[in-house]
Amino acid sequence: MMTTLGSASAPPGEFDTGRLEVGEARDGSTVGLPVAVLNGAADGKTLYVQAVSDGDELNGLGVINRLVPQLDPEEVAGQILFVGIVNYHGFQVAEHRNPIDDTKMNRAYPGDANGTSSERIAAATFEAAKRADLVVDLHQGRTSRMIDEVRVRCGPRHRLHRECLELAKVFGTGYVLDQKGPDGQLARAAPDEGIPTIDPELGGAVGWDEESIRIGVEGMFRVLRYYSFLDGDVERDLQTRASGFDQYGSPAGGLVTYEVDLGERVSRGDVLFEVTDAFGTLKARVTADNEGIFWRSRRLPQVATGEYVCSVGTDVDQF
Ligand SMILES: [Zn+2]
Secondary structure, three states: OOEEOOEEEEOOOOOEEEEEEEEEEOOOOOEEEEEEEEEEOEEEEEEEEOOOOOOOOOHHHHHHHHHHOOHHHOEEEEEEEEEOOOOOOHHHOOOOOOOOOEOHHHHHHOOOOOHHHHHHHHHHHHHHHHHEEEEEEOOOOOOEOEEEEEEOOOOOOOOOOHHHHHHHHHHHOOOEOOOOOOOOHHHHHHHHHOOOOOOOOOOOOOOOOOHHHHHHOOOOOOOOHHHHOOOOOOOOOEEEEEEEEEEEEOOOEEEEEEEEOOOOEEEEOOOEEEEEEOOEEEEEEOOOOOOEEEEEEEOOOOOOOOOOEEEEEEEEOOO
16 A cells, blocks of 8 residues: 655655645745655554644754654554644744744644645644554744653543553653643644644754754654554653643843753742843842742843743652
């Protein structure tokens, strides 16, 4: 049986790249997302992998870019469907949102084939995702600084929660955020179709972060082995899970200095950051409301009053 996605089509034991058409650009040229299919020589499950749903999140593309040349279709059981760049228009201009309709792609799922630009791209990629037994939607903490973690977005009461958590544990970055996500996320829409889905958040960077990409490639190999696409055993290490997520804004305008490092445990009352003026005079000192793990922080030091500064993962346990 051929495996086909857009213009990519491969018989068993082969790999092919192509384009998945999602309409036309403003100049009338065809917009085709870069896609690939890997059709394993043996039968098995189907895995769907996508990256750059948010147009400035490039680490996931780095993972696909490094992973694919290491895969031999002759040694794979099952098939892998790749969409290398989902947010085509955002990627072209290195912006987070799709500039055609100013929409965050990961709020547009399951999409609408007759809708806005983002809804059409979401619908086309969701059609591909629905063919899979497992979905991996590669993201990162935008261009901020963030630990490498995996998000389970279906929520703890979803019928697929256990399967999604298992997939997150297999991917194995060491940290999991297990919290129901906003409507329109692929990691919400695909579990509703009965497909275990994770949203690996591979650090945060401007451009490519080689360490986060390495962690992502390792995670993909663990998924491929655990679900029998590839031979080999997988050690499932204990993951640190946060079920809550406190976000901190700045009480004053100025320059932020952090008092804790990414991944560090914080207790209630610990100083997270200070805000000073241009000449070093202290304007504000912000402490943790709850205990947890210092998860994410803005990259640029300058902040306005109320502007986002950092996040702490809370309600932490291990599984
Ligand atoms: Zn994202």
